[in-house]
Amino acid sequence: MYQEERMEAILDYLREHRRVEVREICELYQVSRDTARRDLVRMEELGWLVRTRGGAILPTLHKDVGVxxxxxxxxxxxxxxxxxxxxxxxxxxxxxxxxxxxxxxxxxxxxxxxxxxxxxxxxxxxxxxxxxxxxxxxxxxxxxxxxxxxxxxxxxxxxxxxxxxxxxxxxxxxxxxxxxxxxxxxxxxxxxxxxxxxxxxxxxxxxxxxxxxxxxxxxxxxxxxxxxxxxxxxxxxxxxxxxxxxxxxxxxxxxxxx
The missing domain is CATH 3.40.50.1360 (Rossmann fold)
Known part of the structure; x- marks a missing residue:
């Protein structure tokens, strides 16, 4: 699974469960902890989530609405x-x-x-x-x-x-x-x-x-x-x-x- 596909899957998991831990990413997608952390760092840079101790949550503050x-x-x-x-x-x-x-x-x-x-x-x-x-x-x-x-x-x-x-x-x-x-x-x-x-x-x-x-x-x-x-x-x-x-x-x- 490519990183982009894994990131989309992590986002879907977050939408359903609201929170994800690094160990869960490792178990779900068979990747190392370093890979899981890199995924979360990239997703945070894109504004998709907020990293927490040991995992991530969805952002609670939404910045804008569409035109x-x-x-x-x-x-x-x-x-x-x-x-x-x-x-x-x-x-x-x-x-x-x-x-x-x-x-x-x-x-x-x-x-x-x-x-x-x-x-x-x-x-x-x-x-x-x-x-x-x-x-x-x-x-x-x-x-x-x-x-x-x-x-x-x-x-x-x-x-x-x-x-x-x-x-x-x-x-x-x-x-x-x-x-x-x-x-x-x-x-x-x-x-x-x-x-x-x-x-x-x-x-x-x-x-x-x-x-x-x-x-x-x-x-x-x-x-x-x-x-x-x-x-x-x-x-x-x-x-x-x-x-x-x-x-x-x-x-x-x-x-x-x-």
């Missing part, structure tokens, strides 16, 4: 399922905050309610809602972040401070015991203010976001009322959500055709 337009194409069926289920939680006449998430964008596309008022800092969500005559849209001003297509900064926060909402729908880049985390603090500051000014907070997140930690913490689990996802997280996360009083709604593909 917005690329994320729109990723796991689109899961996003649409989650968005459709979340749209069913919207009540006619309610005032809503919608954040910049691509999953929240699918919710906006599938909204069928009447007389809703929407406040958002996402230029794409505002654009998608222009065809919905029963919806009134407030697009927050501020500095345009071109890559991820949202408005942010002091002007955004100042304008947001004038509004309140019945419900906030927001995506999540990372959900751990520490709460909700995101890669960009300027966008995170807007989300944090939306959370403060909403009566109900609903998080839309596919299963890959559980156990992932990003740079900037926006909220604790106590701030969240509902999580809508496509697959149940691991047992320890289920217990955490229950302990913090978070309702979990799991949407499965077969349910979309009932």
């Amino acid at each position: 917005y337009k690329t994320r729109l194409q990723t796991s689109s069926s899961e996003k649409k399922m989650i968005g459709q289920a979340a749209a069913g939680l919207i009540r006619d006449g309610h005032y809503l905050f919608l954040d910049t998430s691509t999953t929240v964008l699918t919710l906006a596309e599938q909204m069928t309610g009447c007389n809703n008022v929407i406040v958002t800092n996402s230029i794409d969500i505002a654009d998608r809602l222009t065809d919905k005559e029963s919806v009134q849209v407030y697009l927050l001003g501020g500095q345009l972040e071109r890559e991820h297509r949202y408005l942010c900064g002091s002007a955004t926060l100042a304008q947001l401070s004038e509004y309140y909402a019945d419900t906030l729908f927001l995506g999540a880049c990372g959900i751990t015991a520490d709460g909700l985390t995101y890669p960009h603090d300027e966008d995170g500051a807007v989300k944090r203010e939306m959370i403060r000014r909403a009566d109900r907070v609903i998080v839309l997140a596919d299963h890959t976001k559980f156990g992932k930690r990003m740079f900037y913490k926006v909220a604790s689990l106590d701030d969240v009322d509902i999580v809508v996802t496509d697959r149940a997280p691991e047992e320890d996360m289920l217990q955490l959500l229950e302990r913090h009083g978070v309702e979990l709604i799991i949407v499965r593909e077969d349910e979309q055709h009932d």
Whole structure:
């Protein structure tokens, strides 16, 4: 087995078991301890893992998310399922905050309610809602972040401070015991203010976001009322959500055709 193949196999093992020891690499792939250590050194250089005493773990801090337009194409069926289920939680006449998430964008596309008022800092969500005559849209001003297509900064926060909402729908880049985390603090500051000014907070997140930690913490689990996802997280996360009083709604593909 070439080093590249062995490194891929080690990474698959880490994804399943979260931790690997040098002795396990030696036993699994019939290599020496020096070879196993060289593999781990190379994988750490590539940012695939973090070496520990006697082995390695997966990184817990994820540095970034993809470009917005690329994320729109990723796991689109899961996003649409989650968005459709979340749209069913919207009540006619309610005032809503919608954040910049691509999953929240699918919710906006599938909204069928009447007389809703929407406040958002996402230029794409505002654009998608222009065809919905029963919806009134407030697009927050501020500095345009071109890559991820949202408005942010002091002007955004100042304008947001004038509004309140019945419900906030927001995506999540990372959900751990520490709460909700995101890669960009300027966008995170807007989300944090939306959370403060909403009566109900609903998080839309596919299963890959559980156990992932990003740079900037926006909220604790106590701030969240509902999580809508496509697959149940691991047992320890289920217990955490229950302990913090978070309702979990799991949407499965077969349910979309009932």
